[in-house]
Amino acid sequence: xxxxxxxxxxxxxxxxxxxxxxxxxxxxxxxxxxxxxxxxxxxxxxxxxxxxxxxxxxxxxxxxxxxxxxxxxxxxxxxxxxxxxxxxxxxxxxxxxxxxxxxxxxxxxxxxxxxxxxxxxx
Numbered sequence: 001x002x003x004x005x006x007x008x009x010x011x012x013x014x015x016x017x018x019x020x021x022x023x024x025x026x027x028x029x030x031x032x033x034x035x036x037x038x039x040x041x042x043x044x045x046x047x048x049x050x051x052x053x054x055x056x057x058x059x060x061x062x063x064x065x066x067x068x069x070x071x072x073x074x075x076x077x078x079x080x081x082x083x084x085x086x087x088x089x090x091x092x093x094x095x096x097x098x099x100x101x102x103x104x105x106x107x108x109x110x111x112x113x114x115x116x117x118x119x120x121x122x
Contacts, residue, residue, distance in 0.1 A: 037103055044100045045112040047073045048081075051096035052116035055083040059092045060118040069096050077101070080111070093117040 051069040058068035069083035080099030085092055094116055100109040 033104055037107065037109075040103065041100055041109055041112070044077065044098050045114065047077055048096045048098040048112040049114040049116070051081055051083065051098060052094050052114045053118075055085065055094035055096055056092060056116040056118040059085045059087075059094055060121050065092075065094045069094070073098060087120075090120050091117055092120060 054072035055065035055069035
C-alpha cells in the first residue's frame with residue numbers, strides 16, 4: 001500500500017470487539033463466581049473452627065456447647081450450625097458443623113466440620 005493513502009474499515013467489521021467481549025463475558029462471570037465461592041468455603045471452614053473452640057470452652061464449664069457454637073459464628077451462618085459434644089475422662093470434644101452456602105444454584109459443597117478438645121474445668 002503506498003504511503004499517504006488512508007485505509008478505510010469495512011462497515012461489516014464495526015462492533016466486532018464488542019461482540020467478542022460479550023461472548024467472553026459469561027466465562028469471566030463464571031470464574032469470578034468460582035473465586036467468590038472458594039473464599040466462602042474457606043470462610044465457612046474458619047467459622048466452624050471458631051464455633052468448635054467456643055463450644056468446647058463452654059462445654060468444659062458445663063454450660064452446653066450449642067449456644068456458644070451458634071453465638072460464635074456470623075449471624076448469616078448461625079442457622080446452619082450444629083455442635084455435638086463427647087465427654088471422655090477429664091476432657092470434652094466438640095465438633096461443629098456449619099453448612100457452606102452456595103452462590104450458584106445447584107452447586108452443593110456440603111458442610112464444613114471442625115473439632116476442638118478442652119480439659120474439663122472442675
